[in-house]
Amino acid sequence: MKRAMYGKYGGQFVPEVLMPAITELEEAYERYKDDPEFLAELDYYMKEFAGRETPLYFAKNLSQKYGIKIYLKREDLVHGGAHKLNNTLGQALLAKYMGKERIIAETGAGQHGTATAMAATNMGFKSEVYMGAKDVIRQHMNVYRMELMGCKVHAVESGSKTLKDAINEALRDWVTNVENTHYLIGSVVGPHPYPMIVRDFQSVIGKEVKEQIMKKEGRYPGSIVACAGGGSNAMGIFHPFVDDKEVKLYPVEAGGKEMKTTEHEALHSASLCAGEEGVLQGAHTLILQDKYGQILESSSVSAGLDYSGVGPELAHLADIGRVIPCNVSDDEALEAFYELSRLEGIIPALESSHAVAYVMKMAKTGELGDLVVINLSGRGDKDLETVFRLKEEGKNMKENSKDNDEKEISP
Amino acid sequence: MRIADKFTELEKNKEKALIAYVCAGDPSADATVEIVHSLVRGGADIVELGLPFSDPVADGPTIQAASTRALKAGMNPDRYFEMAASIKENVPLVCMTYYNLIYKRGTEKFARDCAEAGITGIIVPDLPAEESDELRDVCKKNGVDLIFLITPVTKGPRMEDILNRTSGFVYIVSRLGVTGERVDVAESTKNILGHIHTDVPKAVGFGISNGKQAAEVIKTGADAVIVGSAFVNIIASDKNVNERIEKLASELKESCR
Numbered sequence: 001m002k003r004a005m006y007g008k009y010g011g012q013f014v015p016e017v018l019m020p021a022i023t024e025l026e027e028a029y030e031r032y033k034d035d036p037e038f039l040a041e042l043d044y045y046m047k048e049f050a051g052r053e054t055p056l057y058f059a060k061n062l063s064q065k066y067g068i069k070i071y072l073k074r075e076d077l078v079h080g081g082a083h084k085l086n087n088t089l090g091q092a093l094l095a096k097y098m099g100k101e102r103i104i105a106e107t108g109a110g111q112h113g114t115a116t117a118m119a120a121t122n123m124g125f126k127s128e129v130y131m132g133a134k135d136v137i138r139q140h141m142n143v144y145r146m147e148l149m150g151c152k153v154h155a156v157e158s159g160s161k162t163l164k165d166a167i168n169e170a171l172r173d174w175v176t177n178v179e180n181t182h183y184l185i186g187s188v189v190g191p192h193p194y195p196m197i198v199r200d201f202q203s204v205i206g207k208e209v210k211e212q213i214m215k216k217e218g219r220y221p222g223s224i225v226a227c228a229g230g231g232s233n234a235m236g237i238f239h240p241f242v243d244d245k246e247v248k249l250y251p252v253e254a255g256g257k258e259m260k261t262t263e264h265e266a267l268h269s270a271s272l273c274a275g276e277e278g279v280l281q282g283a284h285t286l287i288l289q290d291k292y293g294q295i296l297e298s299s300s301v302s303a304g305l306d307y308s309g310v311g312p313e314l315a316h317l318a319d320i321g322r323v324i325p326c327n328v329s330d331d332e333a334l335e336a337f338y339e340l341s342r343l344e345g346i347i348p349a350l351e352s353s354h355a356v357a358y359v360m361k362m363a364k365t366g367e368l369g370d371l372v373v374i375n376l377s378g379r380g381d382k383d384l385e386t387v388f389r390l391k392e393e394g395k396n397m398k399e400n401s402k403d404n405d406e407k408e409i410s411p
Numbered sequence: 412m413r414i415a416d417k418f419t420e421l422e423k424n425k426e427k428a429l430i431a432y433v434c435a436g437d438p439s440a441d442a443t444v445e446i447v448h449s450l451v452r453g454g455a456d457i458v459e460l461g462l463p464f465s466d467p468v469a470d471g472p473t474i475q476a477a478s479t480r481a482l483k484a485g486m487n488p489d490r491y492f493e494m495a496a497s498i499k500e501n502v503p504l505v506c507m508t509y510y511n512l513i514y515k516r517g518t519e520k521f522a523r524d525c526a527e528a529g530i531t532g533i534i535v536p537d538l539p540a541e542e543s544d545e546l547r548d549v550c551k552k553n554g555v556d557l558i559f560l561i562t563p564v565t566k567g568p569r570m571e572d573i574l575n576r577t578s579g580f581v582y583i584v585s586r587l588g589v590t591g592e593r594v595d596v597a598e599s600t601k602n603i604l605g606h607i608h609t610d611v612p613k614a615v616g617f618g619i620s621n622g623k624q625a626a627e628v629i630k631t632g633a634d635a636v637i638v639g640s641a642f643v644n645i646i647a648s649d650k651n652v653n654e655r656i657e658k659l660a661s662e663l664k665e666s667c668r
Contacts, residue, residue, distance in 0.1 A: 004541075011542055013510055015469045017562040017587060019539050019569065158475060164466065171468045176588040178564065279511045279537070280466070292487050293515030294465040 004192035007316035011284045012191040018171075021178045026193045028098045033200065038097060045089045046204065049122065050079045052086075054205075056212035056373070061343040066363035071221070072346070072376040073209055073237060082349065082378030083205060083233045084115035088184060090201030092119035095182035102177065103127045105184040106170040108135055108163035108229070109304035109351065110142025111378055112186030117151035120184075128152040130169040132162040135303045142382055160297035163229075163307045167281050187230025188311030191282030195235075195311050202236025209373055210240055222369015223248040226377065227354040228325075229269060229305035231314040233377035242322060248368070251314060252358040254300035255327035261288070261296060269298035271310040272318050272325035285312040301330035301386070302350035304378075332357040337380060337387060349378030350386065413531050414503045414556050414579035417456055418612050418634065427629050427667035429454055430614055431660060432507065432639030434461040434477035436486025437646055440494045446646065449653040451500045453660025454667075458500075459534065459639070462491050462508035469536035471591030473640040476647065488516055488524075495528040505532035505558065505579075513546065522549040532556040532579045540573050547576060558582055563603050570607070580612040580635060585619075585628075591640050593618030597627035604632050621659075626666035638663055 004012050012022060032038040046052045054074045063070045075083035088105075095103055103120045105127070107113030113129035120127035129146055133155040136143055146153050159165035167190075174183045188195040188202075206224075213221055224241060226234035228251035238249045256268030266288045268274065275286035278293060288296040288308040300306040317323040328336075333350060336357035341347045348356055355374045362368050380387075421428055431450045435443050447458055463478035463486055470478070495504055506525055513521045513535065525533060533555055538546065540559060550557040556579030561570065563586060574581060586599045596618045607613060615628050616637030625636045638659075645655045 012539060013537050013542055014539060015536050015562075016539050016560045016573070017564060017584065019541070020564045020566065158479075159466065168466055168468050172471070172589050175469065178587060277514075279514050281468070282537075284514075287511075289511070289515065291515075292489075293511040293513075294482065294487075295511070 006195065006313040007319060009283065009285050009312035009315045010192050010195060012282060013279045013284065014191045014282045015175055017175045018178060021174070022191055022193070024098070028094060029193055029197055032094060032097050038093065042090060042093055045093065046086070050085050050089060051077065052204065053208045054078060056209055056216065058216070059344050062340065065343065066360060068363050068368065069371045070359060071213065071373045073205060073373055075205060075233065075375060075377045076346070076348065076352070076379035080111070080115045080118055081381060082111040082115065083202060083236060084112045084186060085118060086204055086236065087186065087198050087201040087232060088112070088115040088119040091182070091184045091197065092123050092125065095125065095184070096123055098182065100180060100182040101126065102181045103184050104170050104173050104181055105129050105186060106163065106166035107131045107186065108166070108306060109302065109382060110135065110139040110146070111304060111382070113151070113153065114142050114145050116184050116186070117146040117149040120151065121149045128154065128173070130154045130156050130166040130173070132160070132166045133157050134161040135163070138386055139303055139382055162303070164295065171281070187232040188235045188313060189230040189281065189283060189309060195283065195313050198232050199235040199239055199313065202232050203239045205233065205236040205375065206238060206240035209237060213373065217371060219371070220244055220247050221371045221373045223250060224373045224375070225250045225252060225355045225359050225368070226375035227252050227305060227351045228272065228310065228314060229254065229307045229351065230309070231311035233375050235311060235314060237375040238323065242317070249323040250358060251323050251325055252354045253325060253327040254302060254305035254354060255329040256299045257330055259327065263290070264297060266296045266298050266308070268327065269300045269305050269307055270327040271308065272314060273327050275310065280309045283312045285309055286315045301333060301390070302354070302383070304349070304351040305354065326358055328354050328357040328361065332361065334387065334390065336360055346376070347380035348376055349380050350383045352377045412501060412503045413554070414457065414505070417503050418580070421456060427633070428456040428612070428614070428635035429660065429664045429667050430457040430459060430635050430637040431455040431642055432459040432461060432637065433642055433646065434463055434474060434481050435491050435494060436463060436481035436484055437477045437643070438480055438649070439484050440486065440490055443494060444498055445653055446656055447498050447500060449657040450642070450660050451502055453657035454664025455502065455660050457503045457505060459505045459507045459637070460495060462488060462506055462512060464509040464512055467509060469589055471589040471640065473643050473647070474590050477643045488512055492524045492528040495530055498529070503532060504530045505534060506530045507534040507536070510535050510538045518546045519549045522546070522553040522555050525555050526553040530555065532558050534558045534582060536560065540569070540576055543576065560584055561603070561607065563587060563599060574607070574609045574611065577611055580614045581607070581609060582637065583607070583613055583615045583633070584617045585615050586617060588617065590617055592620040596624050597631060600628050600633065601631040622662040622666045625663045629666060636663065636667065
């Protein structure tokens with residue numbers, strides 16, 4: 001097995017011009033990942049800047065209602081409101097040690113872009129973030145946040161105008177400016193070593209959970225549930241538990257409107273559940289594609305899960321049965337968004353709501369065991385407008401259908 | 412026609428090669444066939460036919476837009492090979508595409524389909540040497556050249572490895588960045604050509620759009636110039652396309668004599 005592989009997945013399918021940069025990154029990571037000075041500095045940022053460690057919170061009301069013990073790993077409390085900063089601090093620090101001057105990133109929901117802007121600005125880098133034009137609209141508060149911190153945001157108008165296209169555009173920037181620029185990928189995707197580096201920096205989540213759950217419960221959970229788009233929060237909480245076979249691991253993908261595919265578009269973003277092997281943006285992994293290998297546009301109510309691929313290591317863990325891929329629909333996620341807000345006074349990100357929804361759906365079946373940890377990867381402030389809009393649309397639809405029933409007007 | 416035979420023929424005539432790129436199916440398969448005829452009439456020695464991919468990361472806005480137009484107009488790998496087979500010109504045809512389309516069709520079948528359609532070379536901008544063993548083997552078996560790229564940041568043992576792997580020609584990316592027209596190509600080309608020692612023909616691309624630039628690049632020691640975006644822009648303008656394509660090809664070819 002080549003080192004660049006995760007089982008049969010992974011690899012480095014990038015233009016020749018990027019190969020030296022990827023090799024340089026791989027070497028730098030090997031050099032610094034165990035370097036005491038690097039680790040001490042990273043530890044400082046994680047504690048003092050990001051606010052780690054995050055609590056493992058016993059959700060008593062949710063537990064009571066659903067009849068099993070449910071803990072929430074509160075990554076929503078990390079500075080910026082999501083787990084993304086764990087990785088951006090790690091990579092930005094690495095870029096500093098490598099002597100890079102400029103940091104670029106892609107972003108979907110804007111959480112990774114925001115976390116990139118935070119880390120980059122704090123460490124003295126110029127930063128530029130590529131964001132799909134569609135996402136710029138639906139997550140515009142995050143655009144303001146990035147701009148406030150001095151980060152330049154590029155709205156990407158090509159393709160489906162979402163995360164996939166933002167990555168393409170960031171890659172195009174990187175091939176042009178590779179000599180002084182670090183591309184700070186936000187998920188466990190892309191060419192090796194990115195899936196490994198992002199996983200390692202995010203593994204702080206699972207490491208903390210291990211200690212916290214032992215202190216609180218004296219045992220490991222029956223299952224750990226995390227939402228998965230590219231899969232960075234999922235890999236972060238799963239990775240330290242991969243060898244603990246008694247703990248079931250559930251990546252919850254975005255089931256979108258329906259688990260169906262049209263000619264150019266998937267109505268969901270569930271690459272582990274419904275994808276096929278292929279090569280996308282540097283890695284051999286599971287992707288949503290048509291019979292010729294053209295990439296399908298994905299769909300989800302949550303911008304952060306709206307991606308046509310998934311991290312290669314997650315694809316590998318699914319293949320060997322170590323993780324159990326599943327999905328919930330947009331509607332189920334929205335229901336969980338309301339449920340957690342009402343029951344616990346915690347407003348989850350729409351992404352994380354997928355994980356909550358799966359636990360709500362499966363708690364009574366016994367499949368998850370009697371002790372579950374949900375990775376609450378982000379907070380929902382950024383989604384309030386989306387949820388409000390959907391609520392209004394839902395109301396209008398109901399009223400319209402009432403009108404139609406009464407008056408029998410054809411559209 | 413094999414690429415090596417074309418270079419032998421050109422060498423006899425003391426000429427350098429003009430390699431022209433267009434995106435297949437932009438604006439339609441029939442139009443592409445006509446455009447290829449115009450390119451060859453104008454003097455193109457090798458024609459690169461892009462097989463459009465939904466996510467062309469190595470391409471600039473011009474070729475991205477062409478890919479989108481072609482895909483919207485219904486181009487797909489099946490039609491691509493049919494179209495290529497219908498082109499009866501005495502020049503090598505080269506397929507330029509991204510790896511997922513090859514992977515999905517199956518590397519073996521893809522190489523065989525190329526050979527049967529008269530395509531004698533493949534360029535895959537997102538397939539570095541490290542990942543290329545499988546495709547290279549099936550290309551060899553089917554008599555198809557797998558052409559690799561060298562960039563200004565390719566150094567040392569990687570350069571040796573790529574030069575050993577490439578066949579037909581080696582595609583030299585004159586400067587960092589994506590495809591598209593540029594102002595100054597000659598200087599960077601000179602720098603990079605100085606470091607490349609090989610018997611394989613050296614073709615320089617990315618940024619060349621007119622006869623003057625082509626002449627400068629040839630003067631630095633290149634065996635061929637590759638021109639893409641300049642032709643694609645003419646196609647996108649939708650005005651006197653074939654006439655202007657032929658004219659530009661002949662202007663560029665003039666610089667190769």
